[in-house]
Amino acid sequence: xxxxxxxxxxxxxxxxxxxxxxxxxxxxxxxxxxxxxxxxxxxxxxxxxxxxxxxxxxxxxxxxxxxxxxxxxxxxxxxxxxxxxxxxxxxxxxxxxxxxxxxxxxxxxxxxxxxxxxxxxxxxxxxx
Amino acid sequence: xxxxxxxxxxxxxxxxxxxxxxxxxxxxxxxxxxxxxxxxxxxxxxxxxxxxxxxxxxxxxxxxxxxxxxxxxxxxxxxxxxxxxxxxxxxxxxxxxxxxxxxxxxxxxxxxxxxxxxxxxxxxxxxxxxxxxxxxxxxxxxxxxxxxxxxxxxxxxxxxxxxxxxxxxxxxxxxxxxxxxxxxxxxxxxxxxxxxxxxxxxxxxxxxxxxxxxxxxxxxxxxxxxxxxxxxxxxxxxxxxxxxxxxxxxxxxxxxxxxxxxxxxxxxxxxxxxxxxxxxxxxxxxxxxxxxxxxxxxxxxxxxxxxxxxxxxxxxxxxxxxxxxxxxxxxxxxxxxxxxxxxxxxxxxxxxxxxxxxxxxxxxxxxx
Numbered sequence: 001x002x003x004x005x006x007x008x009x010x011x012x013x014x015x016x017x018x019x020x021x022x023x024x025x026x027x028x029x030x031x032x033x034x035x036x037x038x039x040x041x042x043x044x045x046x047x048x049x050x051x052x053x054x055x056x057x058x059x060x061x062x063x064x065x066x067x068x069x070x071x072x073x074x075x076x077x078x079x080x081x082x083x084x085x086x087x088x089x090x091x092x093x094x095x096x097x098x099x100x101x102x103x104x105x106x107x108x109x110x111x112x113x114x115x116x117x118x119x120x121x122x123x124x125x126x127x128x
Numbered sequence: 129x130x131x132x133x134x135x136x137x138x139x140x141x142x143x144x145x146x147x148x149x150x151x152x153x154x155x156x157x158x159x160x161x162x163x164x165x166x167x168x169x170x171x172x173x174x175x176x177x178x179x180x181x182x183x184x185x186x187x188x189x190x191x192x193x194x195x196x197x198x199x200x201x202x203x204x205x206x207x208x209x210x211x212x213x214x215x216x217x218x219x220x221x222x223x224x225x226x227x228x229x230x231x232x233x234x235x236x237x238x239x240x241x242x243x244x245x246x247x248x249x250x251x252x253x254x255x256x257x258x259x260x261x262x263x264x265x266x267x268x269x270x271x272x273x274x275x276x277x278x279x280x281x282x283x284x285x286x287x288x289x290x291x292x293x294x295x296x297x298x299x300x301x302x303x304x305x306x307x308x309x310x311x312x313x314x315x316x317x318x319x320x321x322x323x324x325x326x327x328x329x330x331x332x333x334x335x336x337x338x339x340x341x342x343x344x345x346x347x348x349x350x351x352x353x354x355x356x357x358x359x360x361x362x363x364x365x366x367x368x369x370x371x372x373x374x375x376x377x378x379x380x381x382x383x384x385x386x387x388x389x390x391x392x393x394x395x396x397x398x399x400x401x402x403x404x405x406x407x408x409x410x411x412x413x414x415x416x417x418x419x420x421x422x423x424x425x426x427x428x429x430x431x432x433x434x435x436x437x438x439x440x441x442x443x444x445x446x447x448x449x450x451x452x453x454x455x456x457x458x459x460x461x462x463x464x465x466x467x468x469x470x471x472x473x474x475x476x477x478x479x480x481x482x483x484x485x486x487x488x489x490x491x492x493x494x495x496x
Binding site: 038 | 139140142143144145351355416417418419421440441443448470
């Protein structure tokens with residue numbers, strides 16, 4: 001099933017969409033761990049990303065974190081409304097809280113990421 | 129939870145923003161037991177502290193509290209001076225035998241070296257220095273409803289607490305427990321700090337927490353403590369204030385009493401007062417929520433003009449702010465500067481400190 005959501009170890013999620021695109025966001029776990037989000041910087045449309053490359057930053061009152069591309073690809077759309085409505089990330093991180101859409105260079109890279117149960121197992125073993 | 133100078137402490141209980149705003153609008157309670165508490169007693173205690181602290185101590189009456197610096201080094205040389213800490217010094221009620229009882233509250237991270245330095249300078253007789261940090265606890269109750277909360281638990285001692293002026297302290301019974309109440313804090317709000325026997329601390333905390341619920345109380349962690357003091361323009365040791373700071377340049381001249389006094393640092397600080405060359409502590413307000421952090425370089429055109437000492441998004445202002453040390457010629461309020469935040473220059477405007485001042489309407493009895 002190609003439309004299954006996958007996760008990077010750095011807490012971004014990616015979900016294949018129609019037309020060879022994929023949507024990227026950050027996990028509910030990451031949003032909760034960051035708390036008090038105040039700022040987000042988005043990439044420009046058209047930027048080419050390599051897997052693992054920082055494509056933006058997300059900042060809480062206490063700290064700033066990079067957002068990492070889960071796979072390589074080109075940014076085709078950004079959720080421009082999100083930086084002014086960061087509470088959306090807490091309420092709906094997997095739908096209206098999406099961050100960017102990309103055209104992955106190689107859809108197989110997505111399949112190689114963690115599926116939900118593997119991701120849940122990973123965060124379950126992390127210290128709180 | 130994080131490790132903070134050996135203490136396990138919460139950055140937040142739930143949300144830094146909620147805790148911050150509760151303290152600004154209602155009341156926040158802070159477990160500040162990590163702060164070092166030192167007892168200095170004996171017939172010579174007050175006179176000895178007069179020779180050790182930057183602030184005048186000799187004229188302190190019982191119930192007075194003052195903000196001071198503690199420096200190590202010679203009294204008569206500008207060389208070899210190291211500011212070890214900033215602290216509160218208090219004179220409590222005299223002992224039964226009529227001798228003074230003094231107390232110091234120092235930063236957790238500096239406590240070991242402050243104790244070591246002070247012990248090394250103790251006179252042979254007449255002064256006892258005891259580190260009481262472990263056997264006591266300290267709870268800060270801060271916010272416009274702080275006094276209402278504490279007096280509501282103080283029965284007959286309520287008038288004594290509500291009548292305390294700023295930087296005054298008094299013993300009182302709160303929630304049935306003997307506490308030292310001090311009209312001090314680190315938030316820019318009215319409030320008190322309570323010192324209590326460690327064994328009583330948990331139940332006192334629970335009682336405050338329960339009684340404060342209807343008032344809008346939140347338990348507050350280190351994160352809100354930092355954003356509150358940043359808005360209030362209060363220095364934090366290791367950020368605005370360091371070992372070789374010029375106290376006058378960073379706006380701490382009020383912590384230095386020089387006239388006719390001799391104490392470690394006196395000669396060096398005296399030189400600062402007449403011709404300070406140090407960078408000036410200012411506030412910077414940004415038009416974004418993206419925060420500058422400690423160490424970020426402040427630029428004007430092509431030159432480095434200073435560096436950020438503390439920076440964060442702060443909830444009351446609703447923007448990123450910073451405190452910074454900058455060259456005197458760019459320290460005027462209104463000056464536009466750039467701060468290098470990660471890989472980009474971010475414009476900010478110099479403003480006078482504090483960034484936040486509580487409204488007079490929220491103020492309790494006027495300080496005297």
